[in-house]
Structures are given as structure tokens and as C-alpha cells.
Amino acid sequence: MSEKLIHGHALFRERYFNKKLIRQLAAEGQKPWALYIGCSDSRVVPELLTSSGFGEIFVLRNIANFVPQKAHTDASVGAAIEYAVRHLKVPDIVVCGHYGCGGVKAAVDRLKGLERDTELTEWLQGVLPAVEQARKHGHQGEALWRAAVEENVLDALANLITFDAVSEALDAGKLAIHGWVYDLAHGRVRVFDAEKDAFVDPIGGG
Ligand SMILES: [Zn+2]
Structure with a gap:
């Protein structure tokens, strides 16, 4: 192999x-133009999705593209955020989830079958609130999974602001943060539109 x-x-x-x-x-x-936070899933390749080359995006990938709140963070997540924002001074952060995410599905299934996977179980605790939020909206089955993927991206955006580096850069007008969801089956990204409170197609064209 x-x-x-x-x-x-x-x-x-x-x-x-x-x-x-x-x-x-x-x-x-390097002087990358964005910090990209995405899932480790092998089907979601950030450089390909964005036609980025060497030196263009600073990438953090983990299971289910999760960003914990600063108080509960994994140091590797916090370190990447602080380095990208304070030292590389990226003007944008993109959190990109994806439909069909196995990490989110495990959370939807209440982490059943992961009893021996202690690290995975601990990590995915962070995704559970997004699933609960999606359930509150009445979704079930496949729709619940998709809604949980979207809620998980929104949670990540909210949690990003708990990092001083992010909130300070936002207040100074030097940073913008964006939520994306990649649709595996259609090869298409949807971008969160705060005014519409929905993920929308930024390109169009069928
Ligand atoms: Zn995933």
C-alpha cells in the first residue's frame, strides 16, 4: 500500500x-489567504475543492471538522487557530463540514458501537449538541444527519469566537469567518448566509 x-x-x-x-x-x-478547518475525510480534499496551490491555505483537519470552545479545547486545534490568526494573519477562516460525515453520523447514532474507541468517543462528545439542535428542529433519518452536519459547522463558528485571537481579529475588522458544507454526491459547496439563515449555493449554474 x-x-x-x-x-x-x-x-x-x-x-x-x-x-x-x-x-x-x-x-x-508562507502567507496563506485562509485558515481552512475541515474533516479528515479522504473524500473532502481542501486544496482540490478550492483550486488552491502551495502556500495558499493553512489547513487544520480533524474528525468531523470540530472546533471545541476554548475552555474545552484540544491544544492542537487552539494552536492552529492562534498561529494562523495571530502570526500568519490570515484574513479568513473557513469551517467546511460535509454531508455524509461519518463522525457526525456516529454522534447521530449516540456513539453506539464506539465503546472501545475512547479517544473517538471523547472527541465526538463535542458534536452531540449539534445533533440535539437538529433533533429539536424535528428532523429524522437522512435529514437529521444533514441538519446535524450543518449545525455542527455553526457550532464551530460560534466556538471559534471563544478564542481571544479570533475575537480580537474580528473586532479589529481584520478577520472574517465562514461556514461551508460540501455535498459529496454533487461535488458542490454550500455557504452559510447569515441573512437567510441557510446554506446557499454561492455559484449557481446547475
Ligand atoms: Zn467527516
């Missing part, structure tokens, strides 16, 4: 390594 990865790396060397940009970035450092 790792041979496939090594072969892929050989292709990378052939195609990209000698490009001037890579050497320039190595020499001059």
Missing part, C-alpha cells in the same frame, strides 16, 4: 518539485 504513496510522490517530484514557486515559498515563508 505504501508503494502507491511512494509512486505518487515520484509523480509529485516530476510534476512540481522544480517549480520556481516551491523554492520561493521555501525561502520566503
Whole structure:
């Protein structure tokens, strides 16, 4: 299996390594235009979804693209946020969930069957409030799963503001935060529109 990865790396060397940009970035450092927080799911590839190249997005991925509140955070999440906002000074943060998210589904199923997975169980506790919120809206089945994915993104946006680095940058007008949901089946992102209180298609065109 790792041979496939090594072969892929050989292709990378052939195609990209000698490009001037890579050497320039190595020499001059990074100045990404966004912090992207997304799920680890292998089907949701941030650079491909956004046509981003080297040095363009600073990426944090974890199970179910979750951002805990600062008081309950995993240090790796908080560290990535502080570094991206205070040191790289990214102007935007995107939290991108996705329909079909296995982490959110586990939370919808009340973490059944995960008894031996203590770390996973602990992490997914954070997703449970989003599921409860979706249930309160009366959703069931597939619709509940989709609504929980969306609520989980909104929770992440709310929790981002509990980090001083984020709230200070927002107050200073130097940062904007955005909620996205990627639809696996249609290869399309929906963006949260606060005025409409809904995730909408930002591009259109069928
Ligand atoms: Zn996922």
C-alpha cells in the first residue's frame, strides 16, 4: 500500500518539485489567504475543492471538522487557530463540514458501537449538541444527519469566537469567518448566509 504513496510522490517530484514557486515559498515563508478547518475525510480534499496551490491555505483537519470552545479545547486545534490568526494573519477562516460525515453520523447514532474507541468517543462528545439542535428542529433519518452536519459547522463558528485571537481579529475588522458544507454526491459547496439563515449555493449554474 505504501508503494502507491511512494509512486505518487515520484509523480509529485516530476510534476512540481522544480517549480520556481516551491523554492520561493521555501525561502520566503508562507502567507496563506485562509485558515481552512475541515474533516479528515479522504473524500473532502481542501486544496482540490478550492483550486488552491502551495502556500495558499493553512489547513487544520480533524474528525468531523470540530472546533471545541476554548475552555474545552484540544491544544492542537487552539494552536492552529492562534498561529494562523495571530502570526500568519490570515484574513479568513473557513469551517467546511460535509454531508455524509461519518463522525457526525456516529454522534447521530449516540456513539453506539464506539465503546472501545475512547479517544473517538471523547472527541465526538463535542458534536452531540449539534445533533440535539437538529433533533429539536424535528428532523429524522437522512435529514437529521444533514441538519446535524450543518449545525455542527455553526457550532464551530460560534466556538471559534471563544478564542481571544479570533475575537480580537474580528473586532479589529481584520478577520472574517465562514461556514461551508460540501455535498459529496454533487461535488458542490454550500455557504452559510447569515441573512437567510441557510446554506446557499454561492455559484449557481446547475
Ligand atoms: Zn467527516
